[in-house]
Amino acid sequence: xxxxxxxxxxxxxxxxxxxxxxxxxxxxxxxPGWSDLLKSLFPLTGKARVIGITGSPGAxxxxxxxxxxKHYRKEHQSVGVIAVDPTSPYTGGAILGDRIRMQDHxxxxxxYIRSMATRGxxxxxxxxxxxxxxxxxxxxxxxxMIETVGVGQDExxxxxxxxxxxxxxxxxxxxxVQTIKAGIMEIADIFVINKSDRDGxxxxxxxxxxxxxxxxxxxxxxxxxxKTVASEGTGIGKLAEAxxxxxxxxxxxxxxxxxxxxxxxxxxVEMLRDAMLEKARSQMSDGSLQRYAxxxxxxxxDPYSLVEELMAQIATEPKxx
Amino acid sequence: xxxxxxxxxxxxxxxxxxxxxxxxxxxxxxxPGWSDLLKSLFPLTGKARVIGITGSPGAxxxxxxxxxxKHYRKEHQSVGVIAVDPTSPYTGGAILGDRIRMQDHxxxxxxYIRSMATRGxxxxxxxxxxxxxxxxxxxxxxxxMIETVGVGQDExxxxxxxxxxxxxxxxxxxxxVQTIKAGIMEIADIFVINKSDRDGxxxxxxxxxxxxxxxxxxxxxxxxxxKTVASEGTGIGKLAEAxxxxxxxxxxxxxxxxxxxxxxxxxxVEMLRDAMLEKARSQMSDGSLQRYAxxxxxxxxDPYSLVEELMAQIATEPKxx
Numbered sequence: 077x078x079x080x081x082x083x084x085x086x087x088x089x090x091x092x093x094x095x096x097x098x099x100x101x102x103x104x105x106x107x108p109g110w111s112d113l114l115k116s117l118f119p120l121t122g123k124a125r126v127i128g129i130t131g132s133p134g135a136x137x138x139x140x141x142x143x144x145x146k147h148y149r150k151e152h153q154s155v156g157v158i159a160v161d162p163t164s165p166y167t168g169g170a171i172l173g174d175r176i177r178m179q180d181h182x183x184x185x186x187x188y189i190r191s192m193a194t195r196g197x198x199x200x201x202x203x204x205x206x207x208x209x210x211x212x213x214x215x216x217x218x219x220x221m222i223e224t225v226g227v228g229q230d231e232x233x234x235x236x237x238x239x240x241x242x243x244x245x246x247x248x249x250x251x252x253v254q255t256i257k258a259g260i261m262e263i264a265d266i267f268v269i270n271k272s273d274r275d276g277x278x279x280x281x282x283x284x285x286x287x288x289x290x291x292x293x294x295x296x297x298x299x300x301x302x303k304t305v306a307s308e309g310t311g312i313g314k315l316a317e318a319x320x321x322x323x324x325x326x327x328x329x330x331x332x333x334x335x336x337x338x339x340x341x342x343x344x345v346e347m348l349r350d351a352m353l354e355k356a357r358s359q360m361s362d363g364s365l366q367r368y369a370x371x372x373x374x375x376x377x378d379p380y381s382l383v384e385e386l387m388a389q390i391a392t393e394p395k396x397x
Numbered sequence: 398x399x400x401x402x403x404x405x406x407x408x409x410x411x412x413x414x415x416x417x418x419x420x421x422x423x424x425x426x427x428x429p430g431w432s433d434l435l436k437s438l439f440p441l442t443g444k445a446r447v448i449g450i451t452g453s454p455g456a457x458x459x460x461x462x463x464x465x466x467k468h469y470r471k472e473h474q475s476v477g478v479i480a481v482d483p484t485s486p487y488t489g490g491a492i493l494g495d496r497i498r499m500q501d502h503x504x505x506x507x508x509y510i511r512s513m514a515t516r517g518x519x520x521x522x523x524x525x526x527x528x529x530x531x532x533x534x535x536x537x538x539x540x541x542m543i544e545t546v547g548v549g550q551d552e553x554x555x556x557x558x559x560x561x562x563x564x565x566x567x568x569x570x571x572x573x574v575q576t577i578k579a580g581i582m583e584i585a586d587i588f589v590i591n592k593s594d595r596d597g598x599x600x601x602x603x604x605x606x607x608x609x610x611x612x613x614x615x616x617x618x619x620x621x622x623x624k625t626v627a628s629e630g631t632g633i634g635k636l637a638e639a640x641x642x643x644x645x646x647x648x649x650x651x652x653x654x655x656x657x658x659x660x661x662x663x664x665x666v667e668m669l670r671d672a673m674l675e676k677a678r679s680q681m682s683d684g685s686l687q688r689y690a691x692x693x694x695x696x697x698x699d700p701y702s703l704v705e706e707l708m709a710q711i712a713t714e715p716k717x718x
């Protein structure tokens with residue numbers, strides 16, 4: 077345990093929302109003490125249910141998450157939501173706006189909502205989301221929902237954090253529903269057809285069933301399909317049941333631990349990569365980086381040989397005190 | 398120059414499509430000799446025009462790229478297309494299918510099309526695309542088009558390779574067009590409104606103009622907006638003109654070189670990171686990674702301290718012969 081972080085940890089463990097917000101900000105921005113904080117929090121984690129919710133823009137994710145949060149609150153479970161918006165590299169305007177409204181809406185400290193927009197690059201978002209989830213878990217939240225747009229590599233890295241992954245579809249997504257589904261077929265533990273009062277809901281269900289009939293998952297789970305109209309609260313109870321059912325399956329088959337180990341293998345490699353990147357950046361001053369880039373842009377030097385030379389230098393560099 | 402790669406390089410420089418395909422496969426898979434091949438090819442690059450084309454699934458990217466390729470062929474320019482599909486981590490079915498059809502369609506060796514699906518993770522796709530672009534450039538293709546879905550971090554890394562970035566929108570994308578546009582506003586040098594015969598094309602144009610009025614780009618370029626119906630070939634000439642116009646602007650303002658240097662700064666850091674990661678992976682056997690992950694999953698060890706320990710080990714590890 078680290079003595080400096082201890083007062084903050086005590087406050088966030090007691091349910092103090094401001095301490096929670098501050099702890100997430102520290103780990104998100106890698107502010108001084110972030111590493112000690114995470115080291116102290118990690119042993120306190122592993123109790124929360126982590127639910128990932130993904131789907132295209134317009135699928136109604138934030139409304140569904142809202143409703144699900146209310147559902148869990150009625151069951152006296154505390155909820156943390158991480159709303160990730162990787163569509164915007166510079167701004168997080170629209171979604172942040174939604175979230176502020178949502179936060180206003182709840183005077184209940186049992187629901188904590190945090191928006192994350194892409195900051196920096198190089199997988200920073202997946203890392204920040206993982207660390208925020210660690211903080212929420214350690215703070216004692218019963219349920220953590222991670223909400224993210226789309227199905228790019230970023231999202232897949234993010235969704236991997238969850239024990240249960242819910243993929244949302246809506247009727248009338250157009251001809252490219254096939255393209256989208258190819259990428260999410262493997263990650264969906266539960267499908268939600270939202271706005272299911274619209275024309276085409278049956279067709280979406282048939283398409284999911286058709287794809288399911290083509291391939292069996294490695295864990296032999298057949299993802300259930302739940303129809304919702306999130307804006308009216310319809311189907312939310314059914315969804316919560318489907319989530320519990322999958323959690324029970326994970327337990328029974330002892331899959332949760334297996335998945336957890338696989339995820340940590342990936343995450344360890346990623347963490348090691350990030351640490352190395354920092355080391356590389358710190359060893360190469362901005363000046364020399366710019367000079368090298370200039371020489372490459374003018375084709376006076378090839379980058380592949382340069383990287384080999386730099387690697388040899390780093391390997392032989394004496395350790396700094 | 399490397400003597401082993403030389404026969405392959407001679408063949409691909411002479412326009413041999415099979416040699417081109419083989420060279421891309423070598424660098425994509427990091428097959429033996431990939432590094433020497435890229436070192437030899439790099440000095441031959443820098444002549445191709447590199448155009449990035451991005452947009453949501455269903456925007457009609459492949460049709461537009463088709464039409465643009467035909468346009469450039471009429472101007473006797475040779476074309477290389479890299480079609481990137483990061484939506485699917487495991488399959489590349491749908492898009493690959495399209496591409497095979499497209500390849501059938503062309504008996505013209507002046508158009509070469511290459512599909513890339515996500516393989517592995519950790520920015521592997523951006524790296525593979527960059528290397529494939531290097532091979533195409535060195536092979537003497539006049540125009541390289543890089544086509545990619547969406548606007549996640551992967552796509553932004555990929556788009557950064559291009560001199561000119563075309564962002565495609567279609568009418569009727571729904572309420573979340575704002576969310577999508579926030580992320581692409583900064584990377585679009587040219588907007589294409591495809592399927593512009595549909596209702597709502599005017600509205601999309603007004604929305605782009607409204608966003609443009611809010612912020613000035615650092616390079617003071619005001620992205621042009623081109624309306625197309627790619628399936629009918631409408632507007633393709635205008636798009637080609639807009640691309641040329643932006644290229645002239647880049648030349649006049651000497652921006653191309655500046656951008657190139659900035660891009661190489663980023664890419665160098667990424668290449669260095671990847672090289673370090675490989676070194677780390679080779680030093681950490683699968684067995685030890687799995688054991689560490691198991692200890693973390695059981696909360697016997699915290700991953701943050703472990704990474705610090707591993708970094709210290711890697712720094713002090715004697716270089717292997």
